Amino acid sequence: MERDTLKSIIEALLFVSGKPIDLDKFKEVIGEERSKIRDALHEMMEEYQSSAKGIEIVEVAGGYQMRTKSDFSEYIKNFFQMKPARLSRPAMETLAIIAYRQPITRSEIEYIRGVDSGGILRALLERKLIRIVGKKDVPGRPLLYGTTREFLELFGLSNIKDLPTLKDLDEINGESEILIEEKEQVVPERNDNNDSRR
Amino acid sequence: MNSAPKIKLEIFEGPLDLLLHLIKKNEVDIRDIPVAVITKQYMEYLELMRFLNLEIAGEFLVMASTLLYLKSRMLLPEEREDDEEEIEDPRKELVERLLEYKKFKDLAELLEKRKLVNRDVFVRETAYNAIKDEMHVEVSLFDLLDAFRRIMERSKFSEIYEFVSEKINIKEVMLSIVQKLKNGKKQFDELFDSSYTKEHIIATFIAILELAKISLIRIYQFELFGPIYITLLVSAEICRKIISEIGDEIGEGYPEINN
Numbered sequence: 001m002e003r004d005t006l007k008s009i010i011e012a013l014l015f016v017s018g019k020p021i022d023l024d025k026f027k028e029v030i031g032e033e034r035s036k037i038r039d040a041l042h043e044m045m046e047e048y049q050s051s052a053k054g055i056e057i058v059e060v061a062g063g064y065q066m067r068t069k070s071d072f073s074e075y076i077k078n079f080f081q082m083k084p085a086r087l088s089r090p091a092m093e094t095l096a097i098i099a100y101r102q103p104i105t106r107s108e109i110e111y112i113r114g115v116d117s118g119g120i121l122r123a124l125l126e127r128k129l130i131r132i133v134g135k136k137d138v139p140g141r142p143l144l145y146g147t148t149r150e151f152l153e154l155f156g157l158s159n160i161k162d163l164p165t166l167k168d169l170d171e172i173n174g175e176s177e178i179l180i181e182e183k184e185q186v187v188p189e190r191n192d193n194n195d196s197r198r
Numbered sequence: 199m200n201s202a203p204k205i206k207l208e209i210f211e212g213p214l215d216l217l218l219h220l221i222k223k224n225e226v227d228i229r230d231i232p233v234a235v236i237t238k239q240y241m242e243y244l245e246l247m248r249f250l251n252l253e254i255a256g257e258f259l260v261m262a263s264t265l266l267y268l269k270s271r272m273l274l275p276e277e278r279e280d281d282e283e284e285i286e287d288p289r290k291e292l293v294e295r296l297l298e299y300k301k302f303k304d305l306a307e308l309l310e311k312r313k314l315v316n317r318d319v320f321v322r323e324t325a326y327n328a329i330k331d332e333m334h335v336e337v338s339l340f341d342l343l344d345a346f347r348r349i350m351e352r353s354k355f356s357e358i359y360e361f362v363s364e365k366i367n368i369k370e371v372m373l374s375i376v377q378k379l380k381n382g383k384k385q386f387d388e389l390f391d392s393s394y395t396k397e398h399i400i401a402t403f404i405a406i407l408e409l410a411k412i413s414l415i416r417i418y419q420f421e422l423f424g425p426i427y428i429t430l431l432v433s434a435e436i437c438r439k440i441i442s443e444i445g446d447e448i449g450e451g452y453p454e455i456n457n
Contacts, residue, residue, distance in 0.1 A: 015322075016322075017322075018321050018322040065321060066321065066322070067315075067319040067320065067321050068319050068320045068321075069319070070313045070318040070319050073317065073318050073319065073320070076320050086317065087310075089211075089306070089338070090211060092306040092307075092309060092310055093302055093303055093306045095306070095309065096302050096303075096305040096306035096309055097302045099305075099309070100302070100305060112295075112298055112299055112302060113212060113214065113299065113302075114212040114213050114214035114215070114257055114261070114295070114299065115211065115212025115213070115214070115215075115255060115257050116212075116255065116257070153315060154314060154315050155309055155312045155314065156312055156313050156314075156315070156319070157312075163309075164305070164308040164309065164312070166301065166304065166305065166308075168308060
């Protein structure tokens, strides 16, 4: 199959599918090798990125998806007459704890937050941003929570290892506001001792 | 009047959040917390929340007793070093919890900065299913309480009229707030006329909280400790309709003030 034909087919598939498509699905539908499809996809990602297009192709939740470029969000919100969707701060906090510490029980979450979190957990479960992944092997067998595919999609992460680290926060803030000393094993690429207080 | 039903505001924010807020506000080192100062301010917040009849979660009270205990420990002279064991800073456990909690707050902020679906980027078909949140409060409850306290302090109440017990209907206050917000966002302070009585100021504050709770308004600020803005999330008409459907018990909850 010609490279250009392959790319056109991929483009058509990405266009009709709202959900991310993974390489296995592409292979099944197109009948080409995974590596060829992958190469074509990455070439397309660059093309979309570098040219004046309103859409880009991103790697998300283990697949590939077409998304509008963030520069145009205002126009889209105007078009749909929608208010910006937001997660409340407590919901974001709880989500962060679950994302970085999963699998985790409700009482462990509440210990970190210092406050009852049952309502938030229910809301996050309803929105499918978290799920029950099992039961902890301790007395009482409490439920364990973890993040979902929808979580990865919402935040544009290709997988859970893609989560930002505290080091990223440092870079954004310029100077460190975070005073972290312990070595955090759950945060991917653990940050070095960045105790750069003023 | 303790028989008044408590107003339950599900902000879900706890004592650790309040402590971080105070530490930041006082610009003190999280590892060297001036316990006496922070405890005093913490208690003032609880007092304010109690005054407003906000439901105070048990966790706040547990933390209050921890703080009082720490305060007394800090007053004691250092124990003699008889053993080889080092004397532990009594604040150590609390500091560790605060740091741990702060770390996740920072991480949450990082996640928030990503390009979120239906906020920054959009995908096919799902654009309609905007992820709606039950709460749009982006300003913490404590920031709001601060702003409320400033307004209370700013207002000069006429002592003469103090005894007049006004009966204020919260639903009506909610409607008048909607009216003020009809043409766009307003600063928090602008919702309080300078002619307002103490009762009216409190009622207005409670009405704002109620409006946030039922997601009719969004409370936000552009920078930390910056001015607080309030905007309608749906049209004024819809707001009025929703408010008219609220039961009348809502008006009963606010505290009466006895001088």
